[in-house]
Amino acid sequence: MFTFFKPATAKEVAEAGYKALMQRKVLRYYGISTKIMNIAARILPRNMARKFAGKING
Numbered sequence: 001m002f003t004f005f006k007p008a009t010a011k012e013v014a015e016a017g018y019k020a021l022m023q024r025k026v027l028r029y030y031g032i033s034t035k036i037m038n039i040a041a042r043i044l045p046r047n048m049a050r051k052f053a054g055k056i057n058g
Contacts, residue, residue, distance in 0.1 A: 013030050020028035029035040037056075041049050 008030055016030045017028060029038060040052065044052065
C-alpha cells in the first residue's frame with residue numbers, strides 16, 4: 001500500500017483530527033487515499049472489497 005501512497009505521520013493525523021474536533025466535525029478522513037478507500041468500501045460488494053483490501057495490504 002505504501003508504494004502507492006505516502007504514509008502519514010501520527011502528528012499529521014492528530015493535528016487534522018484536532019482541527020476537525022475544533023470545527024465540531026463528526027467525521028474526518030485524512031488524505032485522499034483514505035477517503036477513496038472508504039467510498040469504495042461502501043459502493044463495492046463485500047467480496048470485491050475484501051479482495052481489493054487483500055491486494056492493498058499484501
